[in-house]
Amino acid sequence: AGGAAAPPPRQCVLDPRSELRVEVPPDAPLRVRLVAGTAEIFGTELPPEGWVPIPPRSKIAIFTWHGATLELDGVTESEYPSEETPMVIYVNTHAILDARRARARAAAAQGGDLEASQGPRVIVVGPTDSGKSTLCKMLLSWAAKLGWKPTYVDLDIGQGSITIPGCISATPIEKPIDIVDGIPLEMPLVYFYGHPTPSINADVYKVLMKELAKTLERQFSGNAESRAAGMVINTMGWVEGLGYELLLNAIETFKANVVLVLGQEKLWKMLKDAVQSKPNIDVVKLQKSEGVVLRNSKYRQKTRSFRIKEYFYGIANDLAPHSNIVNFSDVSVYRIGGGHQAPRSALPIGAEPVADPTRLVAVNISTDMIHTVLAISYAKEPDEIISSNVAGFIHVTDVDIQRYAWEPALACGMWVFIICVCLEPTFFIPGRS
Ligand code: ADP
16 A cells, blocks of 8 residues: 555564554555454454454554454554553443343342343443443443343444444344444344434434334333343533533433443533432443544544445445336435424414424435435334334435436345435445445
8 A cells, every 4th residue: 555565464462451552544454363362352352363354444452451462464554552541440340230230130030120120221421532432342342242232322423333324223232343344233223313413403313312212112121131231322422512412311311320421520520410310320430541543523524434335335345235226206205304494474473483303394306316325214104204213225326307217226125115314415425446
């Protein structure tokens, strides 16, 4: 890459409780091998032998509890060891959660009530780049390693790690998260918001959280095992004003009982005061890792584009989405919260027109839709859209007004009745390189 010759494979010896922090460039491959000892990447152990490819653009830490020798082969943007990590604090947190899971399981076995048999519902909060997603991954992988199947809930519509940006979603984690493939995607429950910014329509964001929580609650009530394992909830890095209000809303909606606050004293204090009347919620302040890499807004935007591309083409560029031509008459496209207000003439005298933020608006298919990503809803009727999760996404590559047909790239072949929702036509897919 870039003309510079790749450095030869090199070994690195890590002391106990230290980590090697590595940034992988966007275009050059890196692989890592464990030579001796044990090591893990964000809670998932490196296999005892064999090379592990580290995906491009990754920023990772390879941590060892008892010491390790590693071998690296390929280019990095930076690589340095550090002995200052909050890992002991994080694993102690995990141990407390583990004990609560065991207690919940024991209560369920003794026919305890729903409250007693509910494992920890952990919500991780903090400003952007405080290491929230990373801590979630560790807590999930450590729990899965012990045989629990906790549910990962990702409320971060900007930098979510389950599916494309603009969604909130949940999925059970049954084994430590794969270093290369990330969060498993067999059965995610996905609700489409359609924009990476919650303030565009915070009411819809709240409604979708409520729907997701309702569905999870239903699943938990029929499954003691996942109920005891509980949830780990990742949130957005927006912690001021409306962002803070949405955090409180999330805590309430998902009935979180453990709030982990990363890297901000003020936020911890505010949340602690806000929930002090509720004795069952622990608000815990945790140290942020110095290894967390700061990402500017341009970088974030790029990551979003890559996430969409990954959805259609796979992490290793190994998926091939097929194109389909669909007649206008075979699809209905809706937008939630179109912003159209009722005309004043239609209102009682004196009433002010207000836009209903959750109103469903039918969208006329037009060339404006080219390069948008639409979600395919499971809804059978339009009025079910807001409460329905989605089956997958399509990328509109062309709209042929002349022939009354349009050609979306279909990413999953499971649609039967198609209702598409788009909140904002904001997502563009970079071309396949
Ligand atoms: P947040 O969710 O709070 O925005 P992330 O957990 O996504 O933050 O962390 C930001 C970036 O830093 C990610 O790319 C993550 O992989 C990386 N990162 C986190 N912890 C470390 C670490 N100890 N060493 C190196 N990189 C890290």
